Amino acid sequence: MKKGVPMPGSTPMVVVEADDALWQEYQDLTVRAYGHQVEDVARLRAHADARVAVRDGRVIGGGLALAVPQFFGGRPVPGACLAGGCIAPEARGSRLWSTLLKERLRPLKEQGAVLATAWTTSTGYGHRMGWAAPSRVYSWTVPTDELRGIADGSRFDIVHGADDQARKQQQELADDWNGPWQRPSWWPAWQQAEHPGMTHYRFALPSPTPDGLLAIAFDRDRAGGRRLVVHDFWAATAETATAMLGFLGRHHSRIPTVMFQRTALPPVPLLQNHLRHAGAASATSWHPWMLRVLDPAEAVRRRGWPEDLDLTIPLALRGDDNSPSAPMLLRVTAGAGDLTPHPGARHELGLTSRQFAHWYAGGYRTPAAALLDGVHGEPRLVAQLVRATADREPWMPEYF
Numbered sequence: 001m002k003k004g005v006p007m008p009g010s011t012p013m014v015v016v017e018a019d020d021a022l023w024q025e026y027q028d029l030t031v032r033a034y035g036h037q038v039e040d041v042a043r044l045r046a047h048a049d050a051r052v053a054v055r056d057g058r059v060i061g062g063g064l065a066l067a068v069p070q071f072f073g074g075r076p077v078p079g080a081c082l083a084g085g086c087i088a089p090e091a092r093g094s095r096l097w098s099t100l101l102k103e104r105l106r107p108l109k110e111q112g113a114v115l116a117t118a119w120t121t122s123t124g125y126g127h128r129m130g131w132a133a134p135s136r137v138y139s140w141t142v143p144t145d146e147l148r149g150i151a152d153g154s155r156f157d158i159v160h161g162a163d164d165q166a167r168k169q170q171q172e173l174a175d176d177w178n179g180p181w182q183r184p185s186w187w188p189a190w191q192q193a194e195h196p197g198m199t200h201y202r203f204a205l206p207s208p209t210p211d212g213l214l215a216i217a218f219d220r221d222r223a224g225g226r227r228l229v230v231h232d233f234w235a236a237t238a239e240t241a242t243a244m245l246g247f248l249g250r251h252h253s254r255i256p257t258v259m260f261q262r263t264a265l266p267p268v269p270l271l272q273n274h275l276r277h278a279g280a281a282s283a284t285s286w287h288p289w290m291l292r293v294l295d296p297a298e299a300v301r302r303r304g305w306p307e308d309l310d311l312t313i314p315l316a317l318r319g320d321d322n323s324p325s326a327p328m329l330l331r332v333t334a335g336a337g338d339l340t341p342h343p344g345a346r347h348e349l350g351l352t353s354r355q356f357a358h359w360y361a362g363g364y365r366t367p368a369a370a371l372l373d374g375v376h377g378e379p380r381l382v383a384q385l386v387r388a389t390a391d392r393e394p395w396m397p398e399y400f
Contacts, residue, residue, distance in 0.1 A: 011055050013054065014054055015053050016052060022059055023050055023062075029059055029060075029061075029062070040064075040083060041084040047184070048066045049066075049108060050064055051063065053096065060096075061085075061091065061096060061097075063083065063085025063104050064083045065105060066082075067111055068181050068183075070115060070181055071174050071180050072178050072392075073178070073391075073392065074176075077114060077303055078114055080117070081117045082104060085100070097125070109294055114295040114298040116131075117292075118290050119289050119399065123287065123290065130353030131292045131357065132355070132361065133290050133358075134178070134179070134361035134394035135395065136288060138286065139283070141284070142260075142271065144248070144255050146277065147246065147248050150242055150274050153203070156204060156212075162200035162213075165202075169211070169213055170213050170234055178361045178362045178392045178393065179289070179396040191231070195229075197218055198216065198231060199215070199217070201214045201216070201247065202214075205240075212243070214248075226255050227255060228257070229258075229259050230258065230259070230264045231264055233265055245274055263395075263398065266393075267395050289396040293353065293357045293360055296356060300330070300360075305336065306335070306391050307334065307335040309333070312329070313384065314342055314347045315350065317351055317352075318350065328347075329342040348378065349375065351375055360389060362391070362392050363394050367383040
C-alpha cells in the first residue's frame with residue numbers, strides 16, 4: 001500500500017492514491033453508497049487524481065479530483081473539481097468527510113489549484129467548512145409548442161455537428177460568466193459517452209464573433225413520453241438565443257416537451273420572456289454547485305477584474321470555524337488584483353471564508369444581499385466590494 005495520511009479515530013486509517021484493486025473495491029462501495037451504478041467513477045478515473053480511505057484493510061471512502069481551470073472575471077483560474085465521492089454507510093457519523101476532503105484536495109493544491117468546486121446535497125456541511133453556493137440551480141421543462149414560431153432563424157446558418165470551431169466558440173462565450181470550465185480535451189468524448197445520442201448544432205452569422213451552440217439529446221419523461229433534453233445552450237446575443245429557442249420549437253410535431261438540463265440555461269430570464277402562457281414552464285430545483293477558495297491571495301491574483309476598477313479596501317478574512325481573523329489589503333487597479341497581509345491595520349470589512357467565496361464568484365448581486373448574508377462593514381464599502389465582482393454572473397454549465 002502506498003504511503004498515506006492517518007485519519008483520526010480509534011482505528012488507524014489512511015488516505016492513499018488508489019491502484020486498480022483499491023479502485024475496484026471503491027467502485028463496488030459507490031453502488032452501496034449511492035444506491036445505483038456510478039458510471040463516472042470509472043469513466044473519469046483516467047483524467048483524475050483518485051484517492052481512497054482505507055481502514056483495517058477495507059476501503060471505506062474515496063473520490064476523484066479533476067484539475068480543471070474555471071473562468072472567473074474572464075480568466076481561467078486553476079481549480080480542483082471534486083467528483084464521485086462517498087463514505088461507506090457503516091462508517092458515516094465519525095467526522096471522516098472533512099479529513100478525506102482535505103486529502104483529496106492536497107495533491108491538486110500542490111499542482112497549483114487555488115479553487116475547489118463540487119456538486120453536493122450537503123450544503124449546510126459545506127457552509128461550515130467554508131464552501132459557498134453562489135447561485136441556485138434549476139432545470140426547466142416547457143411544452144415544445146410554447147417555443148414554436150418564436151423565430152424562424154432564417155438569418156442564421158444552422159450547422160449540425162461539433163468541430164474545433166464550435167469548441168473554440170464555446171470557450172469564447174464561457175468567459176462571460178463566473179464558474180464555467182475551461183473544458184479539457186477529454187470533455188467531448190466523456191460527454192458523448194454519458195449521453196450517446198447527444199448531437200450539436202452551431203448557429204452562425206457572417207461575423208467574426210461567436211454566435212450560438214446547442215447540445216441536445218432525446219430521452220423519455222416519467223410518463224414514458226419522448227422529450228428533448230438541452231445539455232448546452234450558449235448564445236452570444238438576444239437574437240441568437242431567440243433563434244435557438246425557435247429551433248427547439250421545430251420539434252413540436254413529435255416531441256411534446258423540452259427539458260433544459262439542470263445547468264443548461266444561463267441565469268437570465270430569457271426562457272420565461274419568450275413563453276406565450278404564464279406558468280407554461282415548470283422548474284425543478286437541484287442541489288447547487290459549491291465553491292471554496294483554497295488560496296485567497298493567489299485566487300485574487302489569477303482572477304480577471306474590470307479594467308476601469310480602482311479599489312483599495314482593508315478587510316479581514318476569518319475562517320467559518322471562528323478561527324482568528326487575518327487582516328488583509330485588497331487592491332484592484334487596471335484589470336489586476338492582489339490580496340496581501342496587512343498586519344496591525346484596522347480592517348473596514350469582515351468576511352468569512354464562505355462569504356469570500358460567494359463574493360469571488362459574483363454571487364452577491366447587491367450590497368443589501370451581502371449585508372443580509374452577514375458581511376460586516378460600512379454599506380458604502382460593501383457596495384464597492386460587490387461591484388468588483390458583479391460584472392459577471394455565476395454559472396456552472398458543467399455537471400460532473
